[in-house]
Amino acid sequence: MRNLLYSLMLFTVSLLTAQTATTEQIISDLPELEITEGINLHMISPEPIQYVDLSTNKLTGDLPASNIARIKITDSPISEKDKKKQSTSFFSGDTVGIITVVGQSFISQYKAVYRSPDNLNTITNIHIQPEVMQPIEFDRMVFSNSELRKFALDIIQNKTDKKPVRTENNLNLSMQLNNVYVMGDYIFLDMTFKNTSNLSYDLEALKFSIEDKKIHKATNNQSIEMTPVFRLNSQKHFRKNLRNIYVFKKFTYPNSKVMMIRLIEEQLSGRTIEMKVNYSDILKADTF
Known part of the structure; x- marks a missing residue:
């Protein structure tokens, strides 16, 4: 009887874990976002942003609104004559960090990729799309603003x-x-x-x-x-x-x-x- 109860408990825990587990993310599978010096990237969320993580000090940002994250390449305190050298600190295609955005009911991650300032197609804002949102299982009595x-x-x-x-x-x-x-x-x-x-x-x-x-x-x-x-x-x-x-x-x-x-x-x-x-x-x- 005790073994049966123990087996049922393990099955219940496994079932709950399977229902709430978030799919693993691999860096190579992350969607890419292009970013360059002097251009702010605005990430627009469908619900209020709870948390943003920038994995390296090459990136900096803030939250100008509850559902907007503003990200840019960190400015270096260099003189005017050395600005030319700064452009060679990154090469086009280099990964400059991982951007993680956590909303009320999802987590989204992106790989920030450097693009030369000469690239006129650099993205300036994106809407976080459902296909890149992984659901986060909070207490079900807590509803997001979208809900x-x-x-x-x-x-x-x-x-x-x-x-x-x-x-x-x-x-x-x-x-x-x-x-x-x-x-x-x-x-x-x-x-x-x-x-x-x-x-x-x-x-x-x-x-x-x-x-x-x-x-x-x-x-x-x-x-x-x-x-x-x-x-x-x-x-x-x-x-x-x-x-x-x-x-x-x-x-x-x-x-x-x-x-x-x-x-x-x-x-x-x-x-x-x-x-x-x-x-x-x-x-x-x-x-x-």
Whole structure:
């Protein structure tokens, strides 16, 4: 019996390893990227970049945006008269390093190959393609931005006649919580904002916080600000309607508190509308 249990355990470990193992990479099989002095290579990722590794000090770079890695050949502190000698430090076709880019759900590696500045076909930017992405198996409750976007788009495209969870009206504005969804450890708020006035609305902020349901004194109010981990779009202006999806990591709060949602206009004396969401509304979240 003990041997049988041990064999089953080994089989389970082997099966899990087979499901999560990443294919081995050999340097000679890596796709090549051409790079030369004085030209930045921009690598554009479909999701936020978590980490970039440059295997040699011949390369340097930074992250000017969350999904863009900027790479170049390291500048040498040499005088003007020695610049000619620098061009002979590399020969066309030389490997100057390995570039590794790690996203939220993948790892991609490239071999950086030197090309002469005389080569007018040197690449200046690339989009990291699916065929060079190796999946990374993180905790499945952690979704990448690409996955969250897909879920959010599924919600937007799913037309329903279901009555909104909450609706607030003020100053010819309407704030509507259409529905609450849950996927793994994430909560999705489907919201619509309507403007029935002739003045367009310039959104300064949409703020989420957990606050006391009953406030006896202003100084006693404990407010905890909440920031979405993802929002489907970042639109700041709308004339009549705006629908968006806001995603949060799973949270809880007691019945003595509410989630406060505030829509704030950009102007100094702008229109503001508030909505209180009870925890019971969150507990009724749908799955999809």
